[in-house]
Amino acid sequence: xxxxxxxxxxxxxxxxxxxxxxxxxxxxxxxxxxxxxxxxxxxxxxxxxxxxxxxxxxxxxxxxxxxxxxxxxxxxxxxxxxxxxxxxxxxxxxxxxxxxxxxxx
Numbered sequence: 001x002x003x004x005x006x007x008x009x010x011x012x013x014x015x016x017x018x019x020x021x022x023x024x025x026x027x028x029x030x031x032x033x034x035x036x037x038x039x040x041x042x043x044x045x046x047x048x049x050x051x052x053x054x055x056x057x058x059x060x061x062x063x064x065x066x067x068x069x070x071x072x073x074x075x076x077x078x079x080x081x082x083x084x085x086x087x088x089x090x091x092x093x094x095x096x097x098x099x100x101x102x103x104x105x
Contacts, residue, residue, distance in 0.1 A: 003075050005039045012037060012045055012076075015069045021051075022058050026101060028066070032093025035084065044078040045070055050089045059083075 036048035
């Protein structure tokens with residue numbers, strides 16, 4: 001299989017689905033905590049993410065956990081993860097699959 005930006009992006013999304021919010025038993029991707037994901041032509045990855053609340057008990061650790069998970073992917077050169085609280089996260093960002101899993105649909 002040829003490695004393309006699309007393939008890498010799909011692998012990054014799958015990696016993000018292995019990182020879970022400590023307070024809600026759903027992965028950070030389906031929770032809508034990923035605001036932006038970019039893969040450039042050199043397979044460098046940029047992630048802009050948030051947390052459900054700035055007071056999250058692992059707020060300082062979460063970007064590092066995301067970074068570690070993405071770095072496991074072959075062909076990725078560099079990874080940058082930025083944390084933002086603008087705009088604030090709200091439950092409208094949760095995927096339909098996660099809403100079903102949480103019994104909210």
